[in-house]
Amino acid sequence: MVPSSQGRDVTDNSNRVRAWVLALMERGGIGPDGRLETERELCERLGVGRRTVRRVLEALEAEGLIWRRQGKGTFVGQAPDRTGALAAEITGETSPAEVMEARLWVEPALAALCATRARPEDVARMRMLADRVSAAQDHDSAELWDSALHRLIARVAGNRPLITTFALLDEIRSTDEWQALRARQRSVQSELINSAQHDAIIQAIAEGDARGAETAMRAHLQTLTFAMARSLAEIEQRQEPGSQQDFEQTEALPLAARDVA
Amino acid sequence: MVPSSQGRDVTDNSNRVRAWVLALMERGGIGPDGRLETERELCERLGVGRRTVRRVLEALEAEGLIWRRQGKGTFVGQAPDRTGALAAEITGETSPAEVMEARLWVEPALAALCATRARPEDVARMRMLADRVSAAQDHDSAELWDSALHRLIARVAGNRPLITTFALLDEIRSTDEWQALRARQRSVQSELINSAQHDAIIQAIAEGDARGAETAMRAHLQTLTFAMARSLAEIEQRQEPGSQQDFEQTEALPLAARDVA
């Protein structure tokens, strides 16, 4: 049931909107005061509904990258990493399996560091983001909030080299073909698991339990990896039963994740 | 005792030579045959002695990036990953403590992946590099061989995003201020420990023991981190007993490394 994805566009607009806003922020956000384009301007320029734009801005605000005031406008709060060029360079030379493998090593590290440095307000923000993931109705917004949560954890971890790495992976992941992959992964069951795993991660972070956060994050990503491998298999089975290039490395993935509680 | 290091030049030339040669390799190495400049040309152009140039070329050859023939010349064998330079630009100001923290998370991952993918010839090369580290007389060449070994492990690991991360850290580490820091870290005892730890890492890789390689690498880096923190403390104690900015984060480092043997 719940066959997932009913948006009017296959390549969901959220990422396009998000990329556009980030690009704006990168070059100082139009004005010297850091004021961003209005929501309606963004709608027209990108040809998407105002709901989509607002969803993206909400996520960005929750992440702490922008802040908004009714009747005043949207303003940049903190500059994001500009990893786009690097990501573009690497995207062509890597595979989904490789990226998940890297995430499986990097994000647990970020979660552990995050647990040692998170302040109460950071945890509160994470809880809010996790709630938004659970409450999301369509897979597009769920993905949006989910990635926002992961980004927040990365930023709170506070290690610049690792954050750059995460931003790199995040950038690659937000490419078109990845969206198609992830669209297949949603089901009621997986959403429940997802939610529980998010809670476990945040709980460990809140308690300052680095080891626990690391393990919880690894389990979470392992689940995602498994789901992705399965949907990849389905795609191949249905469309081209011959090619298995992407799977040579998928076998090695279980080795990468060691201690799964 | 054994206070270590007294070179005549503080900013060691090896890194400059290496950077120059890598830059040459990046743009195809002068000629279509992949022939590099002669050693003496490099000497003149960079204003360093021939011994220094030869040392760098030796390391690059052992890494497998170039090959040389007496009476013929030096040739590029394999293009190096220079994505790290790009990433280094993206990453803003960072501290030694942050970089070591990141290494403590990334390099064990690379070692583990390396253990699952290393071929016998890769292991042989690692052994050779480790021997060179032990046999090195001066700290500059020891560092050169040591970093060559770590780079080889990263390359054999074969995960594109993680390799980029490593290249980023490697790039930062080869910057000036780091050299002064590392120059203080050598002593007879630390060399013995270093050698034993390298052996342990390579042994685990040779046996395909991912978990063992991961643990051994973490222990190795932990030792380096500790030595670095201590020499930082000495420098501060002698020169400016007041400033302790770089040490705020050093406290957090032990938290990053969990299971040390």
Add this chain to the structure above:
DNA sequence: ACGGATTTGTCCGTATGTATC
């Protein structure tokens, strides 16, 4: 087939900066 030119491989004496006393 030969010899000169070029390039890497090896060694050593000297110069120089740094640290310790």
Add this chain to the structure above:
DNA sequence: TGATACATACGGACAAATCCG
């Protein structure tokens, strides 16, 4: 502060290998 000791870098000289005319 000055003198001594030390580690390293530099430059030259020579050997071996390769290429080319």
